[in-house]
Amino acid sequence: MEDRLKYKTKQLKKAVNDLGVSLTINTNLMAPEVIDTIKSGQVQKFEVVVDLLWKTLKIFLYEINGIIENSPKKVIKKYFQIEECEYSDYEWLIKMINMRNELSHIYDSEKFEQIHSLLNEAFTVIKRVVKKI
Template sequence: MVEQPSESLRRKIVELKRAVDGFGQVMQYDYSGRNSIELDIYKNACIQKFEYCTELGWKTVKRILDEQGGESPASPKLVYRHYFLNLFSDEDMTDALFQTINDRNLLSHVYKESVFDEVYERLPRHLSTLKQLVSMVQKVLGE
């Protein structure tokens, strides 16, 4: 791992944890009894938190790879593949993170209500994956 993480990497890891914690808090909100407009606003908030955490997650891992002194790939999937398969040998986690990227890409490139709803249904699983990612990258800080 990174012998002595830079202050900017430390801040990035803390920022990722805060973002994922915020995503978790939004996902726990009880929206029962809300009208369709409020429900739509809630779902959009959850999706926005997911997209932000997904971006921040892969960019944090990229920063870790950069600080290890090697060149890190530029694309999210290659960053995750390099980090997890070469350092942790954790194929299941890599696959789960790939799914977060796939769903983020679906939301970014195609807007269909059905796709939005499908991704929304997978958000609890993505939240769990992102929480695991936070735990893994916090090890860089010795936590």
């Protein structure tokens, strides 16, 4: 069974690396249309990472701790309850699920820019959580 966790963790680490690379792009001298496209790609990579992250935590909970949870927020809450992360990271993980949901279900350019401005901070938390898995 742990092969499933290893496989999902490998996928997650690749996606996290891809997100990290995309966040290093310097857009200062680029046209607004190019900047918008890059931001859209960064946000899409963030959405993929958040989805892979909670699903990897779900497998981790089951394979390592025998805990079954199915919704993203319940998985993250249980992950925190078994003392695998600090409260501040727990809050960020919940916030990231909310951010992903907002991006997926409602498009509002102001909300998009607000979420995009938080990607570097979210990325720091993501790396910390992935390191512990």
